[in-house]
Amino acid sequence: MNLQPIGIFDSGVGGTSIWKEIHKLLPNEDTIYLADSKNAPYGEKSADEILNLSIKNTEFLLNLGCKIIVIACNTATTNAIAYLRKTYDIPFIGIEPAIKPAALNSKSKTIGVLATKGTLTSALFNTTSKNYSEGITVIDQDGEGLVPLIESGKVNGVEVRNLLLKYLNPMIHQGIDYLVLGCTHYPYLIPVIQEIVSDKVTIIDSGEAVAKHTKSILEKFKLSASDQLSKHQFYSNKNADELKYFLTDYEVSVDFLDF
Incomplete structure (x- = not known):
């Protein structure tokens, strides 16, 4: 059993659609979600900018002890996941258009x-x-x-x-x-x-498929949690209230982070 959290990041609130599918399939897993809304949208930035933001987000989640990172952003996945997988010694789950x-x-x-x-x-x-x-x-x-x-x-x-x-x-x-x-x-x-x-x-959309892939990778590397009461921490670096709007049906902690 591994009680460390799943880390998830996106350019903003959109990745909560992925988080909801992960939580539904893996209700015992702790999660930490980072919404980089201050820099949204990633889709209009250069490849170098997207990579640098993805590195920053990854290192934030690693510093909080995440055991696996889900890049809940198509743009960040397509521009940064190859580098992140080469650089950091944890599993990364990416998202591509289906x-x-x-x-x-x-x-x-x-x-x-x-x-x-x-x-x-x-x-x-x-x-x-x-x-x-x-x-x-x-x-x-x-x-x-x-x-x-x-x-x-x-x-x-x-x-x-x-x-x-x-x-x-x-x-x-x-x-x-x-x-x-x-x-x-x-x-x-x-x-x-x-x-x-x-x-x-x-x-x-890719939400359910990403959740299933996350589950299989956790099992493959023996990183799954079991039978714990899960906790969920959400951070936004722009407006936490906008993030809360998409999570009103869930018992989660949502905080502003100057990041």
């Missing part, structure tokens, strides 16, 4: 990917896309402007809907039957997205 299941199951052979610029322009994303999209048309769309809205608690309303209509309508007109959400913030927009794309389009 192109593979979309491509394998698409009947129209046309899928959409809604992600940040930082993810869509990364080498890892382009390699994954090439590996699984043979015979498939992949329509990539940068969701510019969505992350700041979600960070401020706006997950519906006119601003959100207008941006989503702008980004999704061209995909719909080209006949997508799967939409891959390539940013952990975007699952909070699923109700609005589903209204726009209708039930003819299947929406895929």
